[in-house]
Amino acid sequence: MRVAVITPFVDKQHGTERVLAELLERLSVNYGVEVQLYAQRAEDIRFILARNATEKASIGKIIWHRVSAIPGPHLLQFIWWYFANRFSRRKQRDENSAPDLVYSPGINAPDVDAITAHVVFHALYEQVRQQLRLMANSPLHWPLIIHRVLYYRLIMALERRIYSDRRIALSAVSHAVAGQLQHFFGREDAEVIRNAVETRQFNVVARLAHRDNARARLGLSVHDFVFLLIGNDWKNKGLDALLEALALCSDLRVRLLVVGKDLRAPYEKLCERLHLCERVDFLAPSQDVLQFYAAADAYVGPSLEDAYGLPILESMACGLPVIASAAAGASEIISHGENGLLLRDPRDAKSLAQLMRRLYEFPEFAKTLGTAAERTASLESWEVHAERMYEHFHKVLARKM
Numbered sequence: 001m002r003v004a005v006i007t008p009f010v011d012k013q014h015g016t017e018r019v020l021a022e023l024l025e026r027l028s029v030n031y032g033v034e035v036q037l038y039a040q041r042a043e044d045i046r047f048i049l050a051r052n053a054t055e056k057a058s059i060g061k062i063i064w065h066r067v068s069a070i071p072g073p074h075l076l077q078f079i080w081w082y083f084a085n086r087f088s089r090r091k092q093r094d095e096n097s098a099p100d101l102v103y104s105p106g107i108n109a110p111d112v113d114a115i116t117a118h119v120v121f122h123a124l125y126e127q128v129r130q131q132l133r134l135m136a137n138s139p140l141h142w143p144l145i146i147h148r149v150l151y152y153r154l155i156m157a158l159e160r161r162i163y164s165d166r167r168i169a170l171s172a173v174s175h176a177v178a179g180q181l182q183h184f185f186g187r188e189d190a191e192v193i194r195n196a197v198e199t200r201q202f203n204v205v206a207r208l209a210h211r212d213n214a215r216a217r218l219g220l221s222v223h224d225f226v227f228l229l230i231g232n233d234w235k236n237k238g239l240d241a242l243l244e245a246l247a248l249c250s251d252l253r254v255r256l257l258v259v260g261k262d263l264r265a266p267y268e269k270l271c272e273r274l275h276l277c278e279r280v281d282f283l284a285p286s287q288d289v290l291q292f293y294a295a296a297d298a299y300v301g302p303s304l305e306d307a308y309g310l311p312i313l314e315s316m317a318c319g320l321p322v323i324a325s326a327a328a329g330a331s332e333i334i335s336h337g338e339n340g341l342l343l344r345d346p347r348d349a350k351s352l353a354q355l356m357r358r359l360y361e362f363p364e365f366a367k368t369l370g371t372a373a374e375r376t377a378s379l380e381s382w383e384v385h386a387e388r389m390y391e392h393f394h395k396v397l398a399r400k401m
Helices: 015-030 074-092 121-128 139-162 175-185 204-217 239-247 265-273 290-295 310-317 329-333 349-361 363-377 382-400
Strands: 002-006 034-039 048-050 062-066 101-104 114-117 169-172 225-230 254-259 280-283 298-301 322-325 341-343
Touching (some): 002 015, 002 074, 015 382, 034 074, 114 382, 121 175, 204 290, 225 239, 225 349, 239 254, 239 349, 254 290, 310 322, 310 363, 322 349, 341 349
Parallel strands (some): 034 062, 048 062, 225 254, 254 280, 298 322
């Protein structure tokens, strides 16, 4: 099978991109799939045979065709990417290299055979539209707000066009996303294929082995109880409510690590107002994601809208107790009070503070949750994920023919 894959970039430092990297490696090695990867950047992925289309490929390899990129605002970069990847694929297409099917992990092109929906922007926009009103933000942030709204609206227009096309087979990373595809676009045929975790990398033994060094590097005391949040787009990740909840736990010796990329200034001001500057650390993403799980005592993800939430699953694999928003796809594998805690309303800072306090005040309960979480995560392997995607591709091929 020869599959053309379209994505702006692929690496193992971001959620959707990590899922794709793990999938492509296993498709090429385990199933002999020839992957024609069209991307502007490709990192952390094994088995890449060539970096240009002039080199010959053999079955079971990944060929990277570099797509051009431009500097500038994200909106402009995406518009360029949207047309550049189509031009690049047309340039390379001939009778000998035409793919059996074209696959995209998201809205990247209209001429595809299969798409995996990792996020539905129609649902995301409903959650954040109030926070994106100009009057709700400082005039200093208006350019960023306007840019973000324009980007969301562009993606939503593409969603209406592409997701409504029944010639395109859809898969979803959670039942919640599948429900959104049906609600907004009438697509009741999306197959649910959940994300997975690499337990050989993320596990209790590895976390504990790195714990002392990780906490020392981050200046954490042995007495600090450390909560962790990983992700970009902090408004959607629920950081506002999380900081308010942290302020409600001012009598506890708790710290918060926020790992990701977003505009820090508004949250640094919120930390000042809530007197949290000494208790919150904003950290840049790293290839060594394990260090953050090693330093933490619990993971907290109060997302307003999250198609899945890979850090939740990775935390569970590391044996950490987790607090997950019911709006996150990963919440579908969590039973409240058994292998994790669920936050029904991600905007309810008071309820979130109560859950955080519960983990802090009852360490044996937190340990029990972490142990059960590890068992749950052990069933969500990348091998199973790749097998289901391979079967999905065969269904798409059969329908196409």
